[in-house]
Amino acid sequence: MLLGKPGRNRFILRLPYHESWTDDLPLCQMCGVGTAPNCVYGPDGKGTQSHTNEDGHLGFRGEDGCFLYGVFNGYDGSRVANFASQCLTAELLLGQLNSSHTDNDVRRILTQAFDVVEKSYFETIGDALAEKADLSNYLLPHNENVSFHHSSQNQKFQERLKELEQEVSGGATAVVALILNNKLYIANVGSNRALLCKSSSDGQNQVLQIGRPHSTDNDEELQRLAALGVDSARVRQAGQIAGQSSTRRLGDYRVKFNYNEIDLLSAAKTRPVIAEPEIHGSQSLDSVTGFLLLMSEGLINALESAHGPEQANQEIVAMVAAELAQAASLEAAAQSVVDRVKRVHHDVYVSGRQRATYCSRHEDMTLLIRTLNYVLADGALTPTQGGRIYPVSVPYSNSQSTSKTSVTLSLVMPSQGTLTNGTNTASTLEEGTPTPGQSPTATLQSTNTQTQSSSSSSGDGSLFRQRGSQAAQPDETGRVPPYVDFSQFYRLWGSDHSDAGN
Helix, strand or coil: CCCCCCCCCCCCCCCCCCCCCCCCCCCCEEEEEEEEEEEEEEECCCCCCCCCCEEEEEEEEEECCCCEEEEEEEEECCCHHHHHHHHHHHHCCCCCCCCCCCHHHHHHHHHHHHHHHHHHHHHHHHHHHHHHHHHHHHCCCCCCCCCCCHHHHHHHHHHHHHHHHHHHHCEEEEEEEECCCCCCEEEEECCCCCEEEEECCCCCCCECCCCCCEEECCCCHHHHHHCCCCCCCHHHHHCCEEEEEECCCCEEEEHHCCCCCCCCCCCCCCCCEECCCCCEEEEEECEEEEEEEEEHHHHHHHHHHCCCCCCHHHHHHHHHHHHHCCCHHHHHHHHHHHHHHHHHHHHHHHHHHHHHHHHEEECCCCEEEEEEECCCCCCCCCCCHCCEEEEEEEECCCCCCCCCEECCCEEEEEECCCCCCCCCCCCCHHHHCCCCCCCCCCEEECCCCCCEECCCCCCCCCCCCCCCCCCCCCCCHHHHHHHCCCCHHHHHHHHHHHHHCC
């Protein structure tokens, strides 16, 4: 039963967590989402899903030029991710934000919204937590002299406690993007990732990673924990807190209410794992052409496990750029990138190469692409079809190193026209984005000081068939059919050799 609605200053909740408050909000048509479930590989390379998909996402268009996007990485169930995606939307898009708000107003409202999500979620499981505490007090210690009646009663208590634990356990991390007055704000709780790719005609183009993950190797987070009395060196060495690498989370009652029972956190003066977001922005999007990426931790980890962490941002950007250069649909473009990461991860595992040991499994993966003044063509977009070619310099630094790398990509941007809402198509990283007179093949070469993108081939690109707007379907091995037409090559080769024979 709903006694109150989400409001500017309050949220009174008395309803099942799965009931949506946002059914009437319009979905944003300028974003696309790709997903893949978790997978564990067997010795034969075949994968099986170990649990239901626990990720969540949102993409809504509000009033007054307001847009809201989010990716939620759930764990130990999808309850928190689902609740957060609905409740957060209700707390931000039902009249709380308008164009008159200043940057400070927006940051305050975002922080309050996350606080409401956290408190409202725990209110939904309050009765179950109370029952769990009561049953724990009634449990008798194991003793051979305990009567059959009490033993049977203990067993029933244990079964009920197991049911309650499944009901109340779990949490989620979140990365949320808000666009208001054509300004971008990023709110992050945990270890998901946001990338902003900006491209302009003057060649000064780059991809920015907005914020750092709240994880056990984040120096600022370790300093925050140390100030609370936690041994940060032990936390860094352990790499996880109660099974997760994140130091900020939504939900997860164990680290919120029972942290003093967790060895790593037992010395904390106050609650060490928090749900307070780190907010970045505003960043003006005026005259910005490019795209925004929101990625779940599972997607990031899968790619970093396969190829190492140094070039993960560059690879994702290259994949997205290649897809958007020829996609008529954002949804399929995002899905193609996720499918590509999944294949890369699987291929490294079955190869037996050095990094195969890191790729025996991956978690749920989610990618959200939001285009910025980006016009999608109805079919494949190539330089000869009006696309403009921009080099994209991608800076990157990982949490273990202060050195930075950069990559120059060829990013085909559409010619001027009306903005078209998206859906998608399919491609691979190797296809890259072509420059005039070159085939669309790109190879990323990386060192700690610089990263270059090279493309080599000659001719006018006529060997490459134009793809239609529909995505190519992968076969049973997960690979898409080839779309390179070599008939002209074989004709010329045969003609040359025929001449040579004469």
